[in-house]
Amino acid sequence: MSFEIRSLEIRVAASTDADAACTVLRRSITECCDLDHKNDPAILDAWLGNKTPQMVANWFSSPTNFSLVALNEGLVVGVALLTGAGKLALCYLLPEARGQGVGKALLARMEEQACSWGVKALQLHSTATGQEFFARRGYVDAGKVRSPYGVETVFFWKQLDASAEAPDGSKRKRFCNCNPV
Helix, strand or coil: CCCCCCCEEEEECCHHHHHHHHHHHHHHHHHHCHHHHCCCHHHHHHHHCCCCHHHHHHHHHCCCEEEEEEEECCEEEEEEEEECCCEEEEEEECHHHCCCCHHHHHHHHHHHHHHHCCCCEEEEEECHHHHHHHHHCCCEEEEEEECCCCCEEEEEEEECCCCCECCCCCECCCCCCCCCC
8 A cells, every 4th residue: 555645734743743753753763764773672772762752742842942743634744853953853754754745844844943043054963864865955964973872873964044154164055045143
């Protein structure tokens, strides 16, 4: 049976979305990120350790975070979280929702939110699985970083404001139409 996005809705996440969002996170990590965890039980346990409904509800309710869910016909198929410091901490999809524009829609909305906060550059740590996705959306690879759960990630950043400087001190092209603060 094929999965098709029929009616994509992106909205602010509520604590009542925590169970479904937790399922998205856990399935995405377990089923899609095998390049990263290599089915190592210790890495999976560490990575999934804080992906509980209560923890996700706490992340969603934090006043310093901006969280979104993507829904298809009422079912949560994606989740994203942006911190007030301009870090995209989560951007995960159900395995069957990949490649259908859900991730692009979540990421675009997160970039809009970052601009509205006056964030000059968005940053994230990508898995090997997500690396190509972020690179295609203008994110710059700034090197490898080991995650606390034992996976090597790629530190990516994307300038959102023309006045921001790159980590190397150079000016970068502006990627969105936000106004400098």
